[in-house]
Amino acid sequence: MPESQDRGALTEAVFYILLSLFKPLHGYGIMQFVREISNERVVLGAGTLYGALNTLVEKGWIKAVSMDMGERKKEYEITPLGKQVVKDELKRLKELLEHGYQIAGEDAI
Amino acid sequence: MKRHVIYRWFFDYEKEEVWLNQMAAKGMNFINFALTRYLFEEGTPGEFIYRIELLPQLVTHPESQDYIRFMESIGVEYVGKWGRWAYFRKKSTEGPFEIFSDIDSKIKHYKSIFTLFLIVGLGNAIPGMNLFNIMLRRPNHYISPFISLNFTLAVVTLGLATRYFKKLRGLKKTKQLYE
Numbered sequence: 001m002p003e004s005q006d007r008g009a010l011t012e013a014v015f016y017i018l019l020s021l022f023k024p025l026h027g028y029g030i031m032q033f034v035r036e037i038s039n040e041r042v043v044l045g046a047g048t049l050y051g052a053l054n055t056l057v058e059k060g061w062i063k064a065v066s067m068d069m070g071e072r073k074k075e076y077e078i079t080p081l082g083k084q085v086v087k088d089e090l091k092r093l094k095e096l097l098e099h100g101y102q103i104a105g106e107d108a109i
Numbered sequence: 110m111k112r113h114v115i116y117r118w119f120f121d122y123e124k125e126e127v128w129l130n131q132m133a134a135k136g137m138n139f140i141n142f143a144l145t146r147y148l149f150e151e152g153t154p155g156e157f158i159y160r161i162e163l164l165p166q167l168v169t170h171p172e173s174q175d176y177i178r179f180m181e182s183i184g185v186e187y188v189g190k191w192g193r194w195a196y197f198r199k200k201s202t203e204g205p206f207e208i209f210s211d212i213d214s215k216i217k218h219y220k221s222i223f224t225l226f227l228i229v230g231l232g233n234a235i236p237g238m239n240l241f242n243i244m245l246r247r248p249n250h251y252i253s254p255f256i257s258l259n260f261t262l263a264v265v266t267l268g269l270a271t272r273y274f275k276k277l278r279g280l281k282k283t284k285q286l287y288e
Binding site: 011012013026027028031035042043044045046047048049050051073074 | 162176179180182183184185197204205206207208209210211213214217218
């Protein structure tokens with residue numbers, strides 16, 4: 001798991017997990033969201049997702065949503081700190097994109 | 110449904126995983142493991158994808174149980190265990206099934222496998238070394254079968270530790286280039 005503040009870049013998995021949690025979702029929903037939004041390019045491994053969710057909770061970027069009694073699947077939601085991390089990452093990606101286009105040209109893609 | 114028992118032993122879980130998936134492709138679905146004994150149930154060929162994982166704790170540990178519950182909540186079925194090794198399967202109609210999808214988590218998994226083989230290897234190497242001692246000093250001395258077993262186990266597991274160390278090093282190199 002990456003440490004955003006130290007390394008400056010989130011993994012694709014973490015970035016998409018954070019995006020998926022702007023609305024509360026459980027594990028299966030996160031996997032589906034990431035798969036669909038990336039056109040099946042990013043398919044989260046079950047173990048990778050589990051590890052990422054635990055680390056993100058520890059770092060306070062996401063939190064478990066309190067559930068009704070009897071609800072078996074745990075739902076998660078992004079925190080204000082998590083939203084800030086996403087914003088910082090967008091800023092970083094924007095800079096990369098701008099410089100990439102400037103030098104390699106707009107038609108690079 | 111008809112069941113079959115096959116006795117086999119694998120030291121390398123990646124080879125074991127390939128074998129289980131080959132069996133599943135033939136419609137022989139693995140449903141239980143107990144010390145070399147694999148139990149299969151006849152079913153639809155290609156219905157399941159199997160994965161094996163070394164968990165950080167014993168499968169019976171509460172943290173492992175929490176993990177297994179999470180797996181089940183996302184449509185992964187827990188099939189069996191062997192110490193810290195857990196067997197999982199998922200219906201192939203539900204898309205690809207991988208446990209680790211990024212370099213970081215693959216590195217973490219390989220690291221724990223490497224450590225396991227290294228510990229088992231060294232643990233057997235020490236008594237195994239006695240084999241040489243006895244053979245060199247007293248050529249006609251009785252050699253306990255346990256010592257030969259220790260020696261063989263040490264060779265096999267240290268060989269595997271080397272294999273996983275190389276895999277680990279390869280992944281770490283890739284990680285320098287990609288997030």
